[in-house]
Amino acid sequence: MNVMEVEKGKTAKYLREKQGVSQSAKDKLKEFNTIKKAILEALKEGDLTIAQLTDKLNMPKNEVVFYLMSLIKYGFVQTGEVDDMDEYFSYKLKQ
Amino acid sequence: MKKKIGVYICHCGGNISDYVDVEKVRQAVEDEGGVLLAKTTMFACSDSNQKDMVDDIKNNDLDGIVVASCSPKLHLTTFRNVSERAGLNKYNYVHANIREQASWAHSDDKVGATEKAIQLVKAAIAKDRFAESLEPNVITAQKAVAVIGGGIAGMKAAQALSDMDCPVYIIEREQFVGGRVAQWGALFTTEETGKDLVARLYKDLISRTNVIIFTGAEVITNVGSIGDFKLKVKISPKDEIIEINVGSVLMATGFDSYSPKDGEFGYHQIDNVVTLPEFKQMVDQGDKQLMFKGKQVKNIAYIYCVGSRQEEGENTYCSRYCCTSTIHTAILARKKFAGIYNFHFTRGVRTYGKQEVLYAESSQLGDIYLQSNEETPPIITQAGNKTIIKVNDILTEGREIEVEADLVVLVTGMVPREDNSVGTLFKLPKGRDKFFNEIHMKLRPVETVIDGVTICGTCQGPKNIMETVNSALSAATKSFSYVSKGILETEPIVALVDSGLCEWCNLCSEACPFDAISMGSEGSKSIAVINNSVCKGCGMCTPVCPTDAIDLITYSNNEIESMIDALANG
Amino acid sequence: MSGQQINSSFDALVVGGGIAGGETALNLANNGFKVLLIEKELSIGGKMILLSKVFPTLDCAACITTPKVSEISRHPDITIFTSSEVNKITKTGLNSFEAVVVKKPRYVVVEDCTGCQLCEQACPVNVKDQYQFDLVGRKAAFIPFSIASPKAAAIDIENCVLCGACEKACPTNCIDFTQETEEYLVKIKTVVLATGFKLFDPLMIPRYGFGLYKNVITSMQMERELAPTRPFNTVLRPGDGKVPDKIAYVLCTGSRDASVGNPICSQICCMYSIKQAQLLMGTLPMADVTIYYINIRSFGKGFEEFYQQAKGMGVNFVKGKIGKITEKENGNLMLRYEDINEGIVKEAEHDMVILSVGVLPNQDAAKLFKAEELKLDAYKFISQADTLESPSKTSIDGVFVAGTASGPMDIPDSILSAGAASSEAISYLIRNK
Secondary structure, three states: OOHHHOOOOOHHHHHHHHHOOOHHHHHHHHHHHHHHHHHHHHHHOOOEEHHHHHHHOOOOHHHHHHHHHHHHHOOOEEEEEEOOOOOOEEEEEOO | OOOOEEEEEEOHHHOOOOOOOHHHHHHHHOOOOOEEEEEEEOOOOOHHHHHHHHHHHHHHOOOEEEEEEOOHHHHHHHHHHHHHHOOOOHHHEEEEEOHHHHHOOOOOOHHHHHHHHHHHHHHHHHHHHHOOOOOOEEEEOOOOEEEEOOOHHHHHHHHHHHHOOOOEEEEOOOOOOOOOHHHOOEOOOOOOEHHHHHHHHHHHHHOOOOEEEEOOEEEEEEEEEOOEEEEEEEEOOOOEEEEEEEOEEEEOOOEEEOOOOOOHHHOOOOOOEEEHHHHHHHHHHOEOEOEEOOEEOOEEEEEEEEOOOOOOOOOOOOOOOHHHHHHHHHHHHHHHOOOOEEEEEEOOOOOOHHHHHHHHHHHHOOOEEEEOOOOOOOEEEEEOOEEEEEEEEHHHOOEEEEEEEOEEEEEEOEEEOOOOHHHHHOOOOEOOOOOEOOOEOOOEOOEOOOOOEEEOHHHOOOOOHHHHHHHHHHHHHHHHHHHOOOEEEEOOOOEEEOOOOOOOOOHHHHHOOOOOEEEEEEOOEEEEEEOOOOOOOOOOOOOOOOOOOEEEOOOOHHHHHHHHHHHHHO | OOOOOOOOEOOEEEEOOOHHHHHHHHHHHHOOOOEEEEOOOOOOOOOHHHOOEEOOOOEEHHHHHHHHHHHHHHOOOEEEEOOEEEEEEEEEEOOEEEEEEEEOOOOEOHHHOOOOOHHHHHOOOOEEOHHHOOOOEEOOEEOOOOOOOOOOOEEOOOOOOOOOHHHHHOOOOOEOOOOOOEEEEEEEOEEEEOOOEEEOOHHHOHHHOEOOEOOEEEHHHHHHHHOOOOOOOOOOOOOOOOOOOEEEEEEEEOOOEHHHOEOOOOOOHHHHHHHHHHHHHHHOOOOEEEEEEOOOOOOOOOHHHHHHHHHHHOOEEEEOOEEEEEEOOOOOEEEEEEEOOOOEEEEEEEOEEEEEEOEEEOHHHHHHEOOOOOOEOOOOOEOOOEOOOEOOEOOOOOEEEOHHHOOOOOHHHHHHHHHHHHHHHHHHHHHOO
16 A cells, blocks of 8 residues: 555554554553553552552652653642642542 | 723743632633633743634634733733734734732732732723724834944944945944954954954955944934934044934943952052953063063962952942953963963852863963952952962861962953943933843843844943854844834824814923924914824823823823723722 | 655755744844754754743743744744754855755644644553653653644654554544655755754763662753643652752753863853752742852853842852762762862762753764864864854854854853854855845
8 A cells, every 4th residue: 555545544554554563662552551550550549649659569669750740641640638748749540 | 992802811831820810810801891702821922822812813803802911021012913913903902911010029919919910901901992903103214223332342233234235333432443352462262362353353344335434433412213313423533523314223332341449459559459451461562571560470369350249339240251361361471471370369260161171271280279258358468568468268178378479460340331421312221230231131132122222242241252242243133123124113102182172382392301292283273293203102291281182092091091990990 | 755845945044943043043034034944853942942930030931932932933934844854964156055854754744733632642652751851751642842833743653552543533634644754955045053052961970870869850850840831740859759858959060070071161050050949949938959069150141149149048059069979768869079168078968959960062063064064163062163253153154053052051142142143144145145
């Protein structure tokens, strides 16, 4: 199929058939999906701080921060209250 | 009166919304008389919001817009252009400043700031109801520029203007061009001396037929405004007066060197204390040995920041060029003369950017650097025929260090010209540091609030030669843009006389700072006549009129009164 | 590769769409010349558009940049190519050059994109967001940032899994994976290089722990944390999400340092660090901010007053270069330095450290010219052939330089340098008509 014949709205399929998707891109997506699921599951049971979330998942704390902040950006999680010392926020699922 | 006004309230990325509840403001004004729609936006000036505004105006057939955001100094032109692009005459747009005047001024009182913002927006809406389409005043612009100052800034600006086919007059007060640079020998970053650099520029300028240089010349009167400045220039020694007519004036009047007070670090009291410019001349003129008053100079002590970064004095600013200039000259002295030892009494060395390598080179050559605070400057004393400088040096944990110096160089900074009468003649405003002030350092770095007058070089603030040339070329481009088309549009926001009410009493004419009002006649009646090209819309004439015959377009009594009503009723 | 030729002749080619390139393009276009502006990134605006506030006036950077960017993008005499690079420039005569411009595919038809972000919402991928300097993630189908120009989506093809979700979600059908790299041959009469600078990468100083210790970040990352379009809800340390209250700035990271190959001063870091310190005092009123310095270079108009203002606000200034940083178990950092005033080696504990990284040359510029030699100076910035008399002239006649491509400078100096470059380019165009 050459470029001129590709139907509008089906161009992703065209490129996928032409050059495929790199393994690293696929792996990264799989990894993200796993982490996203784990975080959202953990938050189902109630609001958590970064420290509490890290305890539940098997990940370095700074990575928990990165993924959590990304999920906030995408609208899955929202920031809750800060603790008494004004140091750590807790996070909850976005309703 | 308008019926379809669009109101846009900006968050300014938090600058406003951090203190003013912009949604509350929106709700408070959306039902005001004449308002068709009211919106909030994150950045009113952003491309996407500007597009939305254009669409709103076109789709809703809006007949007026109010933008509540930052100071009009920043974006008046931006939103006027939005209006024009949407086909709405730009004078139907009214601005409300709820950043500088509400959010920033009252950051300690969010409730108060929000209420004030509401009132400011309502007042702007009240004013916009009266707004009418206006056409700008078109005047001819003289395609010529007067460059005041023939130093390096003035000369480079003249070159650029001449290249763009614009006739230039250089008006230089001294008998020679070249300013300060002409008096300097060696310069950093080049093999050329200041004298040679100036000679090269001068040779090029005199070969150009559209550049006329007046030396020994001073501007004594200035009449007119942008597009049409009539300057009278007095030329010494015969004191002849010539008149030139230009469309723009480029101010490049340069700086003075700080002159220490008698006794300041021993100046004029201890005989081997000199200033940096004096030292530079000594180094340029010296040969094999550096001599001062018959004695060979070996130990040189440099005292930095004299007349700059003053705690107590007026000059709180840093003079920018002196650390580099001093260290460059100190290295030169070491390389040129035998037996030189340099001792730098600094307050922190500021050889910024690529100039840093001079500091490293000087240290490697063996120069000694000492540092003190503003509170504990070096102390200079005379013991017999010896000059001693003593300081508690920060770099050696406050150790007291004494140097016996054959020569003491006071590193004097740049100060504004003592005789700045030409600036006053053009009504140029000055900044906190007393140098001429640009409108906005980033958005409008070479323009002043006086239309048609640009500034460049050290009269705007301390800078080195490269920075001066950059600013001069930028100012030349700006000045040229005023005159290049041969015509200019000026604001139609001028005074308006009701000939029926006017009784010609001359009070308005006397009140006008711009000589824009004169006596004219309508039939057999004498009335006041406004010169629209000169009138700056300052409004000084309006309150003095005993019969209320004079009003200011877009600031009429009706408009102001309705704004006051809006503010008072909250 | 199409090698097609579009409206391929312009008066001026401006390489780089940051603040200097943009200003140059505007000046040229306002004087009636046709300009082609080439920008490597997805948006024009350079580094300035990503800043929070600017010194010494604390104007919001977005507020000053967006209208300029808007004016440039709307100007009828300026043609802008984003996601594009200049591959080769050859001088073909007295005032004529030929340039090969390579435009990488964005996979989005920009004219049809409304910036609605539906594609971004639909995309399942998450990767590091380079415009937030890796502090947070972004999708593979994304708008670079909210004030980008053009405000249009782009596909990060390397991380895209070609699932087609974005295409399905797009209401104007403007996503097009059939786009390919395009090559253009353009004829121009003058060239202005405004290729900007690179920030020093602190990985080159392992003893500062950047990359290893997560609470040591760069000044650009802090700039994003302070900006209105920040990655987190407030200033947080990336190691564990804590709100910091004892923050340290390490000045001269990668500058005035021959050991990492950069002996010169970067000119802007003292001031931007003082600026960030002031903003932090406002955002985190309980926080302590300490700046560790060698010399404070506050030399410009209003700078010294800005420095004194920071002191008055309670920012601590400690004279002493940081030798080494180590991490404690709780993520806090120990900074080891010689306190010059007291003359002893000390250690100070902070919970967050910002490395004030310096300005390095963008050496890509040198590769643009194959036949002629574009000389670089001793520090690898574009050499100014006549520094004092004509600061924008390069070693090639008809090629000029604007902004930080020639050396470190702040925003006002970049703008004036661009004013000079456009003035000289105009003179050159008129002289050689």
